[in-house]
Amino acid sequence: MKHSAVRLAIATVAIGTLAMTTACGSGGGDADADGVTTVQFWQNQFSNEDNAWFKKAVQDFNAAQNDVKVVLTVVPGDAWEQKLKAAQAAGKAPDMYTMNYSAVPMNARNAQLAPITDHISEEGWKDLDERFLDAVTVDGEQYAYPIYYEPSALLFYRTDLYEAAGLDPAAPPKTWDELIDAGLKLKATDDKTVPFQIAQNAVELSWTTWGAQFGTAGHLPISEDWSEEEATDAKYEPLFQFYQDLYGKGILAKQALSGYGDASPLGQGKLASMASGSWAISLLLADYPQMIDKLAVAPMPTVDGDPSRTTSTLGGWTIGVDAKSKNVEAAASAISWMLAEGTSVPKAYFTGTKFTKLSPRNSLAEELAADPNRTVNPFYDVLLESTKTAILEPTYDWQVSLAMGTALEKAMRGGDIAQAQAEAGATITKVIGDLGLADQQG
Incomplete structure (x- = not known):
């Protein structure tokens, strides 16, 4: 993990x-x-x-x-x-x-x-x-x-900043489009606070998106028997587009203020919202108790708002x-x-x-x-x-996850989504062969 x-x-x-x-x-x-x-x-x-x-x-x-x-x-x-x-x-x-x-x-x-x-x-x-x-x-x-x-994934957000942006703190975003819309409104009303933070580098994208990968496509980027890549499935395109839109529309900082595991910038008032795991609650309660009354926590939004979709591991x-x-x-x-x-x-x-x-x-x-x-x-x-x-959490070799995380970072920073998926698929296919993953799963 x-x-x-x-x-x-x-x-x-x-x-x-x-x-x-x-x-x-x-x-x-x-x-x-x-x-x-x-x-x-x-x-x-x-x-x-x-x-x-x-x-x-x-x-x-x-x-x-x-x-x-x-x-x-x-x-x-x-x-x-x-x-x-x-x-x-x-x-x-x-x-x-x-x-x-x-x-x-x-x-x-x-x-x-x-x-x-x-x-x-x-x-x-x-x-x-x-x-x-x-x-x-x-x-x-x-x-x-x-x-x-x-x-591994929850939505943390400042209720006071949501109100200032005309958003209802009692109705947090349920879809990715709503999350992006909220980010744009936060950005428009406060140019000193970063609207949203999520994993932004290949390594963190490799594991923080396991839940979203499964929830979006209904499977992970390798078949259940570890014999074939499935990263090129068109069902993954909305996930790649989501990260590309977050970054391209300026909802994320060009460089994350901290790693995905560190909620300190939220406690310090530098972020309006962020995605992180439940461990962030521990840090906020211990180190930033004065911020707790201004915060709310909700399940991560899904591609279409369906709450039965997986968002977390x-x-x-x-x-x-x-x-x-x-x-x-x-x-x-x-x-x-x-x-x-x-x-x-x-x-x-x-x-x-x-x-x-x-x-x-x-x-x-x-x-x-x-x-x-x-x-x-x-x-x-x-x-x-x-x-x-x-x-x-999946138990296949880390290289499979890293292939997907690398592709997501490339797309996030403006790369062609189809090409990024194709590169992930090719890498996973090679890993399957090199490590004999199908034999291990069998």
Whole structure:
């Protein structure tokens, strides 16, 4: 899930809050003289609130029993991939680590993850929403346990600026044409505030548009069996035209004020509206509380206003165990204790992040929805509603997504749409052949 990776880059947590440990992991295995098994756990660097939960959950797990000691290492997002690959190559990978949903199936098929099905109770698996159980299941085995999920695309807008532009804040845009019309009106009445911001570079367009791609064409740019490209489908043309119009009509800044994962410009009053994921709510509540009363959040508009069309993906994070770990059972016991048993430990994550994320566990989701404290997030109901039409993130190779994102950026900046689609299709066809994607899916 790339949007969470972007959020990592803007997290402000000091890495010094937890020791950085590199020389351990799958090289362990035996308990020490006191019978304690040490498990190395690498966690992506998230927000302050996220990191605080991980730190406390590990501390509480270690204090709750005497058999397993978890050592937590926080790794910055920009160093994660290189650091993990180096550790795996050296035989020093951590026993367990965080990963997004889309990484689980491929890592499982590549024998990089250990199955943990039998190390977590049947009740723990049955409690998962079927969508997220499927996301961590490959060939009948589970390879990770979900922490949370969140929608990748919501519409944030300033109600005061909407009113000043003659727009009804209670009736946000429902179609792309209405969004463009709103942007033009905002631009006409306020030349100091950027009307709208959305992903504007190839990498961000590659993952932020998964939902819109599916919602517009009814499929993603590769066939379900990963054997053929479908980026050249004419049904995608309105999506390309939408981005071209946003940019060409000056509704977007020539250069985005921030990455898609960073809602700071909205909190700072530099934007009238923006598209971003639910993590933006966390940032706004934490860093810009004075702006909350001026903001509204709505589902992203669709090509024709049909609310049943997909606009978003359901991203989020899980914890899995490395395939070469000698401590699979011990690591899985920690995962189970933190996420899959009672609700008090995982619930602390959702209260700590101010109800801005959603639980994949049915029992906990019901508990959170009934908690009166959820009003700390005034947009909770919109957040929940927006997930009903969302799809899980695709698990095909990133190069497929990047081909589509590159084509969208080219069209956005004025390039020929048909040519951009053709180039995406050709690239995806090559990737299918080079990587044998059809064989992987089969």
